[in-house]
Each structure stands twice: as C-alpha cells, then as structure tokens.
Amino acid sequence: MMVRQWVTGNSVAVTGSCLGLLSLPFGWLTLKASRLTAGTSLRLWDAFSWGVAAAIIVLWLLCLALSLAERDKRHAITIGITANAILILTFIFAGPAANRLTATGAEFARVSLSAGVWVTVAAVYMLVFAARQSLPDYRVWQNLISWTGLAAVVILLFTGWLNNISVVQEFLGRESRFQQELVKHIFLFGGSVIAGTIIGIPLGIWAARNRRAERPIFYFANITQTIPSLALFGLLIAPLSALSFAFPVLREFGIRGVGAAPALIALIIYSLLPIVRNTFVGLRQLDPAVIDAGLGMGMSRPQVFRRLEVPLAAPLVLEGVRTASVQAVGLTAVAALIGAGGLGWFVFQGLGQAAPDLIILGAIPIIVLALFVDAVMRTIVRVSTPKGLATGTS
Amino acid sequence: MIKLEQVTKKYGATVAVNGLSLEVNEGEVCVLIGPSGCGKTTTLRMINRLIEPTSGRILVNGKDTSQVKPEQLRRSIGYAIQSVGLFPHLTVATNIATVPELLHWDKTRIARRVEELLTLVGLSPAEYAGKYPSQLSGGEAQRIGVARALAADPPILLMDEPFGAVDPLTRERLQAQFVAIQQELKKTVILVTHDLDEAIRLADLIAIMAAGKLVQYDTPETTLSRPASKFVHDFVGSDRALKRLSRISVESFIKSAPTVTINASIKQAEAAIGSRRSAWVVDDKGQLLGWIDRTDLSQVSSISEGMVTLESKDIALWQNATLREALSRMLGQGFKSIPVVDEDTKLIGEVTLGDVEAATAEAEE
Incomplete structure (x- = not known):
C-alpha cells in the first residue's frame, strides 16, 4: 500500500519536502563578530521564534502530505504556493532577526544566512520544479509558482528589509562595482551568444548542405567543447598578447592577452557547438518530400529556404541558442580570472579573501540571470514554433 | 501536349533513362509503370526539370522546356507525390494556395480557389481549411496534395504514386474520385505507379518501362490483350481477363x-x-x-x-x-x-x- 502511494505521489516533490524538513537541524543564521571571523550559528527557533519555526514545520509537513497524495492540479498548485510561502516567510523573518542581532552584537557584527536557509531555498525550488511539471497546461500557474517567491525576495531587497544581512552589506559596500560587473557580465555573455549565433548558423547551414564540410566543422566544434573553460581562456592569452605586441594598434580596440578580448573569443567558441549542431539537425531532419514538393511546385531555391527551411528549422535553431545562452552565463563567471570582469569577479574575490558572503554575492545573481535567460529563450522558442508543429495540437 | 524525344539520363556510368520517346496528347492520362529502378520517376521528374536530361529534348506545348526558366515551368505544371510533402507549418488552405501565391494572385481569388478545390476533392472547406497537416489522415493528406497540385489550374499534372501511401480501401476511393475529377477537368496527366491495377483503371495510355527503356505504349485494352513482348506478358500476368474488369465501373x-x-x-x-x-x-x-x-x-x-x-x-x-x-x-x-x-x-x-x-x-x- 505504502509502495503504491510512493509511486502515485510525486517523487521529486517528496524528496523536496524531506529536504525542507532536513533543513531544520542546521543553523539558519550565523552571528559573527566581524566579516572574517568564525561565528556562532543559530537554529531556526533561536534565530526567529518558536511560532515561526512551528509555522515553517507545519508548511513542510503539508507539502510532504500533498506530495504523497495522488497527483492532481489542485495538489500541485497548493504545493507550489506553500513552497513560495516558506521562502517568503524565511526572508521576511530573516530581516528583523538580523536587525535585532546586529543591534545587540559588537560594532562590526555581521549576520549571515547559513546552511539552513540555503537548504530551504534548494528544497523550495525542488517543489516549484515538481509543481511546474505537474501543471503542463496551466502556463499562468506555472509562471506564478516559479516567480512569486523570487519577486518577493527582490522586493524585500529593494525596500531595505534585508539590509542587515551580510550579503546585502557586502553589496551595499560595492553597489557601483556590482552594477558595473553585472553590465560587463551581460555584455560578455550576450555579445558572445550573438556573435556565436551569427557565426554558428551559417556554419550549421554549410554543414547541412555540404557533406565534405560537415566533418571538419563538427570536429572543431566538438573538440573545443572538450577543452576545460579555464584552459581555453588561458590558451588564448599567448596568441592574443603576441598579436597585440605585433600590432599595437589592436590595443586601441582593447585587444590584449587578458581582458575582454580573449574572454569573448573563448565564449564565442563555446557557444558555437550547440548552435551549429542544432542548425544542422534542424535542416537535416526536414522531410525531403517537403523540399521536393516546394521545388516541384515552382519555388526558387531562396523561396524554399525562406518559406520552408527557415520556419521549420527555427525552433531547433533557437533551442540551440537557448542552450548556448544559459551555458554562456555560467562560463562568463570564469572569465573574471583573466581579467574580463563580470559577476565572477566577486566569486574569485570572495575565494581569495575567504569571505563566503562575497562569493554568494557573485553566485546568486549568476544563477538568477541564468534562470531568467532560460525563461526568456524558452518563450522565444515557443512563440517561434509554427502552430502546426507544436506538439499536442488538436 | 507533352513530347519526349530521345531523352536519356545518365548518372556516371549507369543509364537511368535510355533514349525514351513518348507523346501524350491533351486531356489524356498516361501512366508510367514498370519494376522499380526502371526510370519511371526519373522520367517524370525530367518533365518539370527537377532532373535535367543528359541528352534529348522535352517539349511542352511545342516549346522546348530547357528554354523555359525551371520555376516558371513548374508553376504551370501540377505536381503531386507519394509522400505528399504537405508543408507541416502551414494550414491546409495555405498549402493549397502555394502556387497561386507564387503567381501573385489576389487574396479573394486565392480564397475562392481554395474553397473550390476543397469541395472538388470532397472535403468540407469550413472544416478543413484551418487544419494543419498533422491533423489529417493519410487519405485526407493525399487529397489535399492533389488539390494543391491543381491549385493554379495547370493544364498538365505530374503525379508520382499519388495514391501510394494509403490503405487499399482509401486508395480505391481516391482512384474513383480521381476518375471523376479527371472526367470533369480533362487535364493532361502523367502518373507514375507500380500498381498495374491502378494503371489499368486510370490510364488512357500505359507506358511500360524496363531498364530505362519504353517497352510498350498502348491503351490498357491493347496492353492486356496483345502484350508486345514476353516481358510485358509476364508483367501484366495471367489474370488479364480479371484485370480488364478494373476498367469497368x-x-x-x-x-x-x-x-x-x-x-x-x-x-x-x-x-x-x-x-x-x-x-x-x-x-x-x-x-x-x-x-x-x-x-x-x-x-x-x-x-x-x-x-x-x-x-x-x-x-x-x-x-x-x-x-x-x-x-x-x-x-x-x-x-x-x-x-x-x-x-x-x-x-x-x-x-x-x-x-x-x-x-x-x-x-x-
């Protein structure tokens, strides 16, 4: 009987709920005398209050119960809403708790979020993911469940509610730097994906049309994908600095061994494979009869390309651009190591100073940016998929 | 209307079509038939220049097709194929409208034509115009394929096993419908098939091909009663009397x-x-x-x-x-x-x- 229930229930949601309950014995907030010293960790009930702790436990138990029950729309929505509520509750109470603790502590006292909070965030998003999966036909609910909690936390951040949390303090101390690195990050990944698309799509078309071009193109795209990112960044330093010494004029355009130029080149190379591969597959998987019919009815070659090949291959090509974009957001973080800047700068600064909050200040925006880019690209793919190709048309 | 003069197509050393001469008069249905690899599809595709002949001439309405721009030639010749090749991202109506759109017809004329054609092939315009190919059965898709080939009212129709990919019952209905439509429209049709019963049923003239050559070109009756060679005799089989019944409604x-x-x-x-x-x-x-x-x-x-x-x-x-x-x-x-x-x-x-x-x-x- 129990086994059967495990099977009918939602196993991802069950795992998420258990993970959520598992967060309870961890410390939720850490009080440190200064930014770099070790601190004392506070449990959920010490950090907030017994009432809040009880509420969070009850909500997790509710999620667990619903996850074990039969899958249906109402259960999925309730799980999604409850998960968001847990996230919002955690941050709403973390703000004042931090205020109270810093007020009573030493002059440079810091309150940082600890394992309990991070495990909670992970568990919440497991539930959000599970709820989304159970609601394939309810896009509004999907979006509401995915973004409400995150939006609430962002609002709390902007209103200053969380100003005494150490990550936010790290941010407040480097606000202009943060903005600068964020813009750089977006420029680096956006620029490389746009350039990768402009180069990758023609390469993919060439590979699809010409059997002799196919092998070398994929050989290059595949081999570069296997080079670790750090190695590729490093490999580009030597030739680029040699170039810039040989032609000093290049330096005026910012082309040097370190900085944005090698980073952009490496990121473009990485974004090529998914775009080239998907363009190639998008064109090769077309039914030859469709092309034959188009030509046989008197379409010119450019007309066949524009009217048939482009719309039919577009969803797959854009899917490749989506993969490349999400991958580039993460890879751009590594680019900070060769002086290109971006949000990775905070991560490596934090690593160097052994300041976990600084690492988090870099890491969390990267994750949020990746999720955001993924959502935007998914929407673009969906909109560009011709109606007749969409699965499940009736 | 259509005249092939000593047409040959070679691929390297292999000869796909070997010195083929054939004439089809206006309003006639000519069926090309033969074992697979006999060059029948190659012959069909040379007529609208999807394949260029190695040597020989093809005349349409007395005009050498090699002198006409391929796109222009193809827009005046209907083309329907076995795998149909409907455009999956376009509705049935837009699929049918392909050639009229290439010819820049105005919108109201296209809409009227689409409606006419759907009615002609026996599908309700209101129900089918907005459907996508993925929502059609095999038989419906074949009919849309034929409607699309007829869209710009071309005098000539090239069909490559247009009823090949459906079950026998649907095929029989599609053939009957084709006979009815052809009686009304009197197109010049060249149709490729490997199904002798289909050939006997639909053809005014049957062109039997073997190894790239034309071995007999006659009416179905003559082909059945007086096979020109042992090959044709074996090809049409011993049940010729029975096959003749295929021509009688x-x-x-x-x-x-x-x-x-x-x-x-x-x-x-x-x-x-x-x-x-x-x-x-x-x-x-x-x-x-x-x-x-x-x-x-x-x-x-x-x-x-x-x-x-x-x-x-x-x-x-x-x-x-x-x-x-x-x-x-x-x-x-x-x-x-x-x-x-x-x-x-x-x-x-x-x-x-x-x-x-x-x-x-x-x-x-």
Missing part, C-alpha cells in the same frame, strides 16, 4: 435491390422479398444495416431480431467502384450479390454475380 450494373426498413412489419418484409431469398435491411435514413433471410422471417417477431448485421464499409461497394472490386467482394464474402452504397452509406442497389460474369464474357470477345 459498377455504376451501369447497379440494379434495384429488395429492401426493407428496420421498423417494417414481418408482413411488409415478406412482400418486399417476394420470391427472392433475402433482402437488405436499412434504417429510416436509408443507410445499410444488414440483411435478412426469407426463411428466417417466419421464426422471428421483428426484423431486427432476424437481421444479420453487416459492417457496410467492409461489404458494401461504393458506387464508383469497379467490377473487379465487386467480384473480389463476392468471392471473399461468398455472396451472390453485393450491396452498393453512396457516400453517406445509403443503399442505392446491388450488383449480382450473373451481371459480372456477363461483363467478363463480353470483355473476352
């Missing part, structure tokens, strides 16, 4: 049949059957339900009790079916007569074994 052999409605009384039924052995049972709309035996009438209290139910789509003939089809149903089912229904499965009469025998004897002479 059941329509002129339909006789009125004893019919009772399901709600009729036993007495009315006895009157309707008279001295015959049995009668067909229909519902109050005239749709075929089954049949009832005279000897059973005395033992039952209502028609529905004594009726033998028929799946009308398995047993009944469509009114455009051929005598060959009628005969095969009779032999298959062990019936001496077969009911004939119209498109709405309403019973319109029957065809009897005696009539088929008479027709066979006539064809033999």
